[in-house]
Amino acid sequence: MPDYSLLAIPVYTIMAIIPHAYAISTVSKQTQWSNANGRGESNVQHLKKTLPAAVFATYERAEAAHKNSFESMPLFIAATLSGVFAEKLTRTDVGNAQFSAVFLGIRALYTILYINTSSEKYSHARSLTWTAGLALCFYQIYKAAVALA
Numbered sequence: 001m002p003d004y005s006l007l008a009i010p011v012y013t014i015m016a017i018i019p020h021a022y023a024i025s026t027v028s029k030q031t032q033w034s035n036a037n038g039r040g041e042s043n044v045q046h047l048k049k050t051l052p053a054a055v056f057a058t059y060e061r062a063e064a065a066h067k068n069s070f071e072s073m074p075l076f077i078a079a080t081l082s083g084v085f086a087e088k089l090t091r092t093d094v095g096n097a098q099f100s101a102v103f104l105g106i107r108a109l110y111t112i113l114y115i116n117t118s119s120e121k122y123s124h125a126r127s128l129t130w131t132a133g134l135a136l137c138f139y140q141i142y143k144a145a146v147a148l149a
Contacts, residue, residue, distance in 0.1 A: 003096075004097045004100065005084060006080065009076075009077055017066070018111070019062045019065040019115060023059045023062035023066065024038075026062065027047055027051065031051055054118075057118060058115065061116075061117075062114075065110070069111070075134070078137070078141065079140040079141050079144075080099075082144035083095075083096030083140050084096060085144065085148070086143070086144035086145075095143065106129055106132050107129075110130055
């Protein structure tokens with residue numbers, strides 16, 4: 001049987017790419033997307049000028065969710081691998097598969113909230129999910145450290 005927590009790493013990578021694909025899809029419905037310099041300032045300025053403000057704001061939030069997912073990836077990988085090592089070396093269940101499943105769920109919710117929340121009032125729910133994911137990674141690393149001690 002495969003180690004599902006390890007398989008969560010490529011799943012998370014795909015989840016990190018989805019907001020970018022969504023951003024491009026949203027933009028492409030209304031104006032031309034330049035893949036030649038997709039991240040370039042001139043392309044972003046073109047989008048800002050040609051898209052309705054609400055569509056451009058959605059594009060920006062989707063791109064921010066995409067970038068944040070990649071910023072969070074090293075900690076998730078570290079937490080996952082520390083759990084794998086702890087379970088394999090000590091034959092102790094540190095809940096690594098459950099950790100991975102819960103983390104992926106939290107990150108999916110985070111991404112949905114990030115893309116769809118445009119008010120300051122409701123943006124705190126997004127921050128709460130980000131904090132929960134961060135805390136979950138720290139806790140998983142702690143559990144692995146205790147098991148390996």
